[in-house]
Amino acid sequence: MDGIITILKPPGMTSHDVVSYVKRLSGVKKCGHTGTLDPGAAGVLPICLGKATKLASFVTEGNKTYRAELTLGMATSSQDSFGDILEQVGASSVTLEQFQEVFRSFRGEIRQTPPMSSAIKVGGKKLYELERAGKVVDVPSRQITIFDLKVINSWDWSTPYPRVLFDVTCSKGTYVRTLCSDIGKALGCGAYMSFLLRTCVGSFTLERAITLEKLAELITNHQIGQVVIPMVQAVTHLPMVEIHSSALKSxxxxxxxxxxGVREVSTKIFPEDLVRIQxxxxxLGIFIAKQENYEESVRMIFKPKVVFPA
Structure with a gap:
């Protein structure tokens, strides 16, 4: 069985727990997720089956959308509700208008430093492993992009701990809990992420996600094929390059x-772009575009990253 299932991960399970459960339930030997979702968070978790496990890193190239809640007036060690309280300043003097002004400033390309409780590796070790060992290291910041940021609702203004529910669409590698923490720092009162639901990963949406209970039911009734998404649909966020049948063997x-060998392309392609070859x-595979320069001409060729033989 080759393809991807969109699981609605429940809070309290790690992404690895979900993979193990799906693997045991389905009997598929190769199984993997496309990017860790925090244990306390819920939402879209694409699970790759069979040959589709080779696509995992390419699925995460797509943007992600979350619905999150931040609570102002308090900072925690993990930047979410599961960490130790580091500081309680209170935010009763912060108004919605002040919040909105700071909130909007986080749109676009920004620098972000991943939290120590993350799975990012520094010196070959995951940050959360170093944190558990009591070690503190300098974590390099990195550039991310916040494409869209919108307040959905808010409560408890003029109290020590106002709460704001918002939607965010962001690039790969963005930590929403760090975004919440940074917003709190910018307001001078601290903040932590008090709720997180991932609603979209690339082309995988919450509307198509199924619970683990539903998956078990489908497998029992031999209907799992109804929810397995073909591999080609998993990478529709990448430009498409359709080839002539004469190039198929090569x-x-x-x-x-x-x-x-190129029959058609879906959009303009630039050097170093990842594309889907079909x-x-x-x-048929994921290739990378390379530009070759000659004295009087320029041409684009495509070199393989992952190949799926026809």
Whole structure:
């Protein structure tokens, strides 16, 4: 069985717990997730089955959307509700208008420093492993993009701990709990993430996600095929390159795709872009665009990253 299932991860389970459960339930030997979702969070968790496990890192290239709640006036060690309280300043003097002004400033390209409780590796060790060992290291910041940021509702203004529910669409590698913490720092009162629901990963949406209970029911009734998404649909966020059938043998063997083998492209492609190579709606691989310069001409070729033989 090759494809992807969109699971609605419940709070309290790690992403690895969900993978183990799906693997045991389905009997599929190869199974993996496309990016860790915090144990306390719920939401969309695409699970790759069979050959689709090779697509995991490419699925995460798509943007992600979350519905989150932040609570002002308090900072925690993990930047969410599961950490130790580090500071209680209170935010009764902060108004919604002041919050909105600071909130809007976080749109666009910003620098973010991942939390110590994250799975980011520094010196070959995951940060949460170093934290558990009592070690503190300098964590390099990185550039992320906040594409959209919108307040949905808010409560308890003029009290020590106002709460704000918001939606955020962001690039790969964004930590929403760090976003909440940074907003609190900018307001001078501290903040932590008190709720998180991931609603979209690339083309995988909450509307198509199923619970683990529903998955068990489908497997028992031999109907799992109803919810397995074909591999080609998992990477629709990547530009499409349709090839001529004459190039099929070469591409399936891991060969370079040259302009003569390209039948159609879905959009303008730039050097270093990842693309999906397909023929008659069958995914043949993920390739990377490379520009070759000659004295009088320039051409784009595509080199394989992952190949799925036809």
């Amino acid at each position: 591409i399936s063997s891991g060969g370079i795709l040259y302009p003569s 023929c008659n709606n069958q995914l």
